[in-house]
Amino acid sequence: MKTAEFATSGNETMLLNLGPQHPSTHGVLRVWLELDGEVIVNADPDIGYLHRGIEKMCENRTYHQCLPLTDRLDYLAGSANNLGYVLAVEKLLGVEVPKRAQYIRVLMAELTRIASHLFWLGTHGHDLGAMTPLFFAFREREQLMDLFEMVWGARMFPCYFRIGGLAADLPEGFMEKAWEFVKAFPEQFKDYHSLLTKNRIWISRTKNVGVMTKDEAIDWGWSGPMSRGSGVDWDVRRDTPYSSYQDFDFKIPLGENGDTYDRYLVRMEEMIQSNLICRQVLEKMPGGDINVQDPTIILPPKDKVYNTIDGLINHFLLIQKGITPPKGEVYHAIEAPKGEMGFYIISDGSAHPYRVKVRGPSFINLSPTKVLAKGQMLSDLIALIGTMDIVLADVDR
Amino acid sequence: MNTATEKLQAKFPDAVVDIYEFRGDTTVIVKSDMLVEICTFLRDDPETSFRYLSSISAVDYLPGSYLPASPRFAAVYHLYSHQFKNRIALKAFCPNDENPALPSVVQVWSTADWHEREAYDLMGIKFIGHPDLRRILTPPECEGSYPLRKDYPQEGF
Numbered sequence: 180m181k182t183a184e185f186a187t188s189g190n191e192t193m194l195l196n197l198g199p200q201h202p203s204t205h206g207v208l209r210v211w212l213e214l215d216g217e218v219i220v221n222a223d224p225d226i227g228y229l230h231r232g233i234e235k236m237c238e239n240r241t242y243h244q245c246l247p248l249t250d251r252l253d254y255l256a257g258s259a260n261n262l263g264y265v266l267a268v269e270k271l272l273g274v275e276v277p278k279r280a281q282y283i284r285v286l287m288a289e290l291t292r293i294a295s296h297l298f299w300l301g302t303h304g305h306d307l308g309a310m311t312p313l314f315f316a317f318r319e320r321e322q323l324m325d326l327f328e329m330v331w332g333a334r335m336f337p338c339y340f341r342i343g344g345l346a347a348d349l350p351e352g353f354m355e356k357a358w359e360f361v362k363a364f365p366e367q368f369k370d371y372h373s374l375l376t377k378n379r380i381w382i383s384r385t386k387n388v389g390v391m392t393k394d395e396a397i398d399w400g401w402s403g404p405m406s407r408g409s410g411v412d413w414d415v416r417r418d419t420p421y422s423s424y425q426d427f428d429f430k431i432p433l434g435e436n437g438d439t440y441d442r443y444l445v446r447m448e449e450m451i452q453s454n455l456i457c458r459q460v461l462e463k464m465p466g467g468d469i470n471v472q473d474p475t476i477i478l479p480p481k482d483k484v485y486n487t488i489d490g491l492i493n494h495f496l497l498i499q500k501g502i503t504p505p506k507g508e509v510y511h512a513i514e515a516p517k518g519e520m521g522f523y524i525i526s527d528g529s530a531h532p533y534r535v536k537v538r539g540p541s542f543i544n545l546s547p548t549k550v551l552a553k554g555q556m557l558s559d560l561i562a563l564i565g566t567m568d569i570v571l572a573d574v575d576r
Numbered sequence: 577m578n579t580a581t582e583k584l585q586a587k588f589p590d591a592v593v594d595i596y597e598f599r600g601d602t603t604v605i606v607k608s609d610m611l612v613e614i615c616t617f618l619r620d621d622p623e624t625s626f627r628y629l630s631s632i633s634a635v636d637y638l639p640g641s642y643l644p645a646s647p648r649f650a651a652v653y654h655l656y657s658h659q660f661k662n663r664i665a666l667k668a669f670c671p672n673d674e675n676p677a678l679p680s681v682v683q684v685w686s687t688a689d690w691h692e693r694e695a696y697d698l699m700g701i702k703f704i705g706h707p708d709l710r711r712i713l714t715p716p717e718c719e720g721s722y723p724l725r726k727d728y729p730q731e732g733f
Binding site (some may be wrong): 226227230232234238239266270271395397398399400406411412413418419448505507508510512519521523525529534536538542543546547576 | 598599600601603608627628630631633636652654656658661663665684686687689690691695698703712713714715723724728730
């Protein structure tokens with residue numbers, strides 16, 4: 180058997196199978212539960228129902244062909260995964276993209292963070308019996324989806340960042356639309372606070388549920404809003420800045436008690452801070468190129484391909500062979516909406532990565548479930564899964 | 577070279593095999609039998625303070641494909657220090673190619689639990705001392721095959 184063998188506690192306990200098809204497990208998560216009445220004696224998450232072997236698939240593809248696979252890790256925040264991957268490959272190549280591309284990347288990553296947090300808010304509320312937050316959160320998320328569709332032509336899987344720059348510059352009229360959203364968001368945001376923050380049912384369902392102390396959070400490898408809810412003062416964007424995050428001012432909200440309610444407040448504040456970053460990006464948006472000027476990384480413009488021999492050769496080589504970084508290995512981490520998203524890439528000097536390891540935040544954030552759920556009520560497990568904000572595609576990869 | 581590598585070399589002169597830097601990332605190759613001691617030292621020493629384990633990546637250096645000779649399997653530990661805001665990578669090779677094994681670091685960082693289960697599941701590295709080493713991502717029918725190994729086919733199996 181794959182499941183853990185639970186030691187019988189002496190009392191008569193019941194074995195309950197939660198998932199993998201269950202509306203409140205946020206995907207195909209299955210949890211084996213040993214229950215004493217309504218109290219959880221043992222919990223064992225069983226994952227892997229969505230394992231697609233993305234790390235293995237990367238080994239047989241060129242560096243560019245791996246990019247669409249990363250969209251499908253945490254599919255609610257595709258841009259964040261793309262950013263982590265392209266930054267890791269750019270670190271391997273030793274190139275830095277122009278300022279305008281960096282700013283556009285930050286803008287997309289922060290809008291994605293707001294979209295991901297809105298989705299969390301809607302579903303987390305819905306899990307715990309609050310219907311209205313879902314409608315409110317999806318109202319704003321829909322506006323974001325429209326913005327994304329303008330830029331990369333699809334709602335979810337972006338693949339807009341490319342190694343060495345971007346697929347295209349921002350479309351006409353995008354800046355105005357983005358300004359509209361950024362200006363309107365804080366006002367619309369007040370609705371969410373009025374729904375949940377002082378709601379008695381919400382407080383009693385989330386306070387003192389899933390408590391993690393600061394030291395435990397670090398020990399269990401929690402990152403992002405999960406660790407900040409426990410008071411770990413760490414944000415990759417601030418502490419090891421990438422993609423020009425040092426140019427922007429933002430605060431890192433911290434929780435005190437490390438419970439579900441504090442993590443709720445942290446994520447709520449993060450949306451406002453992300454909105455502030457977007458505002459600064461739009462204000463400071465520089466002009467200029469969006470791609471590095473290196474024909475071994477970026478496809479030459481079409482008039483060069485058709486009219487010059489070196490343009491044609493560069494185009495042909497890049498399509499047929501791909502990018503060939505030097506031998507070496509790099510690890511690059513970014514602050515994805517759900518926590519530290521890291522890519523460890525080993526290059527053997529060929530056009531295919533030798534090994535790609537994805538450090539997905541959801542996988543690690545889910546791992547302490549067995550210790551957190553022990554002794555809690557069954558209904559608190561649902562709150563716990565909601566607050567972890569897991570995406571099973573990111574857990575299973 | 578930074579403080580951590582200097583301290584490691586001073587404290588464990590025999591266990592540190594090699595140190596190299598690439599694009600600002602420091603990697604230390606350590607002997608596998610001293611892994612737990614080294615990890616505990618890096619976590620607890622106030623001047624290194626690597627209290628956070630980012631990830632464990634298992635790597636298959638199949639002879640002939642990248643590195644010329646044995647050992648074949650390695651695990652790479654990416655550590656982060658919240659206090660000093662820096663990273664370090666430890667790489668430990670498994671001494672035995674046929675039956676790869678490494679000491680478990682679950683007692684050093686609890687988060688290693690699922691990382692090691694994943695490495696065992698996909699690469700077949702056994703972590704000695706792990707409290708609950710089961711497959712985690714692949715179904716039970718995959719027992720005996722390890723998909724991330726370089727000799728495992730991508731299609732046609």
